[in-house]
Amino acid sequence: MTKRLFSHRSGVNRGPNRLTVALEQERQKKRDIIDLTLSNPTLARLPFDAQALLDALSNRDLLVYRPDPLGLRSAREAVASHISESGLSTSADRIVLTASTSDAYAYLIKLFCDPGDELLVPKPSYPLFEHLARLEAVRLKPYPLRYDGLWHIAIDEVEAALTRRTKAIVVVSPNNPTGSFLKRDELDALSKLGLPLISDEVFSSYPLINDRTRVRSALESDQTLVFALFGLSKLAALPQLKLAWICIGGPETLAEEARERLELIADTFLSVGTAIQLAVPQILKIYQPVSDAIRRRTKRNLDALSDLDWPVSLFHLEGGWYASLKLPNIESDEQWALDFLNKDQVCVYPGYFFDYERSSVIVISLLVAEPIFDEGLRRLAARVGATVKKG
């Protein structure tokens, strides 16, 4: 009966996975958990200027509602000049504000896809794609990223995944969790496929190394339609303020058609709050100390990780907030994660959450405050040592 009553797309398996069950059990024992999956920056002991943020958010103009589907012009102008400061050329007319990157994906899927159409997505990558696609009634076709000491988008794999129902290609730069940036040759090759590129660049202000082969943004391509996604959730470490943006690039006529259609989609929802739209020009002036602190911390934690002498290899990392580790193949990724949690009270992601095919990969966050990160690493290293000795 319920099956007939509700949509297929809302019928996601809601049962908890083994790790969530184990985490709940540990919490009930009132044990302190070291959370090496932390991705909520507001809980990461960062130097937010609370008063400056509250001041930015308090504005008498928010007492009046003057909706603009694409976002208030003043907000879009601030966003456009922020993007232009990084050397990319854009304007307020090429910006669409959304409440989150997830909303941006949902708008773009509506823009290009009908039910049953396909989107190409990288693998391993952001676990939310599966849910976003399901809710929009589209199918995901993964294109694997290849690893040979560096991560690559294998263009032959992208081409092999194309079908006549493919409507857009998603790239994530730097990717979550591999941390790999989009390279110039990859962008050139993808642009030639003639499909729109949806380029999630929310972590692009967090490089961990310099690399001249990377592009600043997929917006550097002028051959195809590009939708670059950014937002305050990573840029300013303020996910609770709910503001993201799409920057449209590519051939002028197509970009204009896309903008007009997106305006209609956005007008149907009008989801972005007035308070944050009024505040964003000021927030873009004051966010830097926090993003600087994140850059220092992720680099420092990566160094601590690289300095460890243990039978674990770190996948090459170019940017972002996460690191992927290849553990000894004596246990599955899930079993390693359960052992760390049950025996050492350390929470890590098993690689399968991100569609890693290699069986004993785990993913940890570099956003964790330094002393907690070090204690977490110490416990991981001791557990790996003990397990290897036993096995």
Ligand SMILES: Cc1ncc(COP(=O)(O)O)c(C=O)c1O
């Ligand atoms: C690749 C990627 N895109 C987008 C987001 C989330 O952005 P938002 O909070 O704007 O939805 C995340 C969050 O972890 C992410 O990893």
